[in-house]
Amino acid sequence: MLKLINRLIFDLDISLIYIIVKPKQYPSKTSYKNVTINIAYSFFFLKFKHIIKYLLIFIFLMLIDFLKIVYFPITILIYFSKYRFIQLNYSQIGTLNQNLNFMVKKNILNGYKSIILIPSHSNYSFVKKIFKNLIIIDNLLLNILLLPMKHSSLISCMADKLDPTYLNSNLQLINTAPMAKVYFQYKKRKKDNLYDFNDDFKKKMKFYMEKNCTNFKMSKTFVFHHREKNFLKSSHLRGSELSTYVASIKYLLSRGYGIIRLTHSKSKKLIFKNKLYKEINTDLDINKSVQYYIIAKCKGFICCDSGPAAIGALFSKPTYNTNIQGTIISAVTKKSIFIIKKIKLRKKLISYKRAIDLCYFQGKHLSISYLKKHGYEVVDNNKNEILQGLKEFESLNIKVVQTKKQYNFKKSLPDYFEFKHYNSNISDSFIRNNARLFFNLNLV
Secondary structure: OHHHHHHHHHHHHHHOOOEEEOOOOEEEOOOHHHHHHHHHHHHHOOOHHHHHHHHHHHHHHHHHHHHHHHOHHHHHHHHOOOEEEEOOOOOOHHHHHHHHHHHHHHHHHOOOEEEEEOOOOOOOHHHHHOEOOOEEEOOHHHHHHOHHHHOOOOOEEOHHHHOOOOEOOOOOEOOOOHHHHHHHHHHOOOOOOOOOEOHHHHHHHHHHHHHHOOOOOHHHEEEEEOOOOOOOHHHHHHOOOHHHHHHHHHHHHHOOOEEEEEEOOOOOOOOOOOOOEEEEEOOOHHHHHHHHHHHHHOOEEEEOOOOOHHHHHHOOOOEEEEEEOOOOOOOOOOOOEEEEOEEEEOOEEEOHHHHHHOOOOOOHHHOHHHHHHHOEEEEOOOHHHHHHHHHHHHHHOOOOOOOHHHHHHHHHOOOOOHHHOOOOEEOHHHHHHOHHHHOOOOOO
């Protein structure tokens, strides 16, 4: 019973960070208004389980707000200290690492050290054992007692100020490239050791690599992660077909590179008669930690719109980001490159300029109901686009070059595009081979 109560409390904790607002199904801040909208919607359609769910969130929100008043003297003491909390979402690996990356840096920019709450029963509590310079509290009782602090805008870095996917009721982004702003402000600072591994973790990982990856030299190894089409029903547009990456894997293997693919228990297996290809199941406890180590140490990271992609951004790793559906990328460095999905409107491909004019990227792409109602679809990158982009990614390790078309593409984008502001570029071959989709973006 106690375990069930703890689980309920921490599920409600996550529910205070964001909410999918009905009926448009868009992500936004958890507020009394948005929760009430969902309660009314659930009543109208007699969805009793949803009614109970949103009533519990409403009551929990009231309880946390009441406790903020009770905690106010302690809050004032922390306010004048050098510490701040972060409103961490530890429910998924992507949001967890995105929050660790940008919320912690935001606090540092404001002159504070971060207090991070991750309960011990979480699938990601192991993170405490990885980083030596992060203050992570995993004690269950403390995690519960400190919840009002975590959700207090006075002493915590709040998600609604830093999340680039929150929308208002008009399906428009609330924030303008907030993570990119933090990235560049922080980059101007002297290089530090914020995400250094602790010594015990390094020893454990070196032993693991010697035992399980003897054929791999990490300086010549790429890590690869693919997101399946239906991995999550709520984000099916971010998935793609594994078969479209096979040619790229074969290319890298033929060039003498190692490939370590991150998988889960239900992933489709790939088999190559090459000792330099290996798959690691991250559902296994040890491999949850291993993925951090090999991404940090590898030559480059190949990914799509997926959770582990955020680990690459955390370490500012050279990244080839494929099949991007929105405006957020994990390819942030000069040695990184990306390609984006094509967009169909009522079964016909439209140019990216047309999509921008229709405010597709300004928020509408995040509303599942809106996309279905208006006939939007996305088209995955094909195997040739992925392979050609990969070859550009490989060449960036030798010489970093930005073409005129790449420069003009980023310059032509509205400021709300996260990927406009990073040092990475869209694949030049992707522009050339899809010229009609870049029509009117002044790329010449």
